[in-house]
Amino acid sequence: MSVLFETSLGDIVIDLEVDSCPKTSENFLKLCKVYYYNLNAFFNVSKDFLAQIGDPTATGTGGESIWSYIASQSEGTSVPRYFTPELTPKLKHTHRGTVSMAVAPSVNGNAGGCGSQFFITLADNIEYLDGKHAAFGHVVEGLDTLDKLNEVFTDQDGRPFKDVRIRHVVVLDDPFPDPEGLVKPPSSPTRPPDNSNRIAEDEDPLATLPEEEEERERRKRAAEASALTLEMVGDLPFANVRPPENVLFVCKLNPVTRDEDLELIFSRFGTIMSCQVIRDKKTGDSLQYAFIEFDKREDAEQAYFKMQNVLIDDRRIWVDFSQSVARLNTTWSNNPKMGLRRQRDNGGYGGREDLEATRRYRGEQGRGGREYDMVFDVPDGDSGRRRKRSRSGHRERDEDRSRERRRRRSRSPHDRRPRSPRRR
Structure with missing residues (x-):
């Protein structure tokens, strides 16, 4: 009885202890069957300790059992959120890759138990977890994926800065019949159930482009900024203007x-x-x-x-x-x-x-x-008309003065009358 998790870091195959933990294994398999874990994020990763997942809200307070999930899909039924798991003494957290259900404590009179959250140990001999959480499986393939998960960078709450998600779940073997009322969705979800503002799983913040592409992108951004500036100052009609092709x-x-x-x-x-x-x-x-x-x-x-x-x-x-x-x-x-x-x-x-x-x-x-103007010469209509009027006025006055000087030169000396002497 196995389940394949396709994560953003690699594949993980988990074998379940269905004989020792039948109820816990059934809950886990049926949640996988209804795509409950698809696109869930690892929200608590502690180096050399454990990696926790299974809460759709990625806060550590959500999740429910398969029976509570079925009841929530129908009206008029009420089923407790948690169920009581099998705490088998022989199943201990002695090896890396042990899979356990996270057991919630009793709060305000509400019975504790297990819902959908589970974790995978990232180190050997974590005896602190024995008797407190229900181990029900172990990783048989994908230990290299656990190594990558153990090295991710996290914040103070243990949430990875870059999301690590379960992209898809494949149930390889399921010996249990489906509970009454279980309806398998026609397709897996396409959007994560939580509102994450982390680095996306397919985004590489440290990726570097080749020098030629970086230079090309830099020039493209500079050209777009220059075009926007020219549009703002009025030198271009719009930033993405193209020169005419005809x-x-x-x-x-x-x-x-x-x-x-x-x-x-x-x-x-x-x-x-x-x-x-x-x-x-x-x-x-x-x-x-x-x-x-x-x-x-x-x-x-x-x-x-x-x-x-x-x-x-x-x-x-x-x-x-x-x-x-x-x-x-x-x-x-x-x-x-x-x-x-x-x-x-x-x-x-x-x-x-x-x-x-x-x-x-x-x-x-x-x-x-x-008509075309000179290259890079954009005329101003109003100022141009004012300059033309002012130039034409100066030109007319200059022509009048020239005509007056020519008229004076053309007068014959014989036509000039002698001035009479002044009388004293």
Whole structure:
């Protein structure tokens, strides 16, 4: 008559003394049969002494016998929580791996006895337990698992910091008939019966990743933190923003290359929504890079592979996918409250269907709302208009002064009348 415990530290096989302890063995086997011990945790582990389990609450105060468990599943019946075990003098705690039922003392007139809690000794010759607790079995396989259990780290109450649980129970041999009213559950429980805040049994707090993976994780966390910071200060529309997948970045251009030239060359791959060579705002000179937006991502991919290192205006250009999100920040948003309204030529953006033009820019026509700015240069609409007005005012005053100076120079010397002498 044996039972197999599959624990988080390894397997343990227990043989029962059914001839010497029939009632205790029956109680233990039937509790195993109804999955009562599944996912129970070892809540009291004392080094070189014992490891206690069998309380679903993992507090040392819970648990009940199989007969009390059956009565609790039906209405109108009442059975004592504990039963009286057999205390056989010849069964002693002389060997490591002895299995005993924990005997509860009498409290407030209530009879003591055994419920579901049991323990396994972790050392030999523990005579202190003889006659006080009911030994009814011994471990025949899994002594190495007991060694691991003996070395776990525990708190001041003996509870392991990292949970050690019985994952599954298999009854290998059961000679006893089922008690009346015993119903075996269709499946074993999937959640532990206790509310544990310990380290999970499948978690390794001391696990270390390879150096490459640690560096990769560190960079990933740093990138997520930086993206969240940029979102908070307003440089990104949202932290997980992605660059558009249908926009190409073209650099190493000849300064004489115009927007129309690039659009004509790249248009053979598909419909181009916009093509803009970025220029200096003051001088108007080309900065020798451009952005080309295709209607479809597939067209952009084809142009990326075909136009790499192509000669345009005696220059070998370099083509890559755009990594800039400045345009999304200034012109686009993913506000779900705006619904699925789209402009005629703006059905989503950058491969994301949830990116929509904001109301502020929907009324703009032509190319004014679709132009790219210089890389990392995000304009401020209000301040830009104020600067334009102030510059235009200075320019008008300068032109008036220039016209006045030219008019004075153009006057002929013969037209100037001599001044009359002052009279004294």
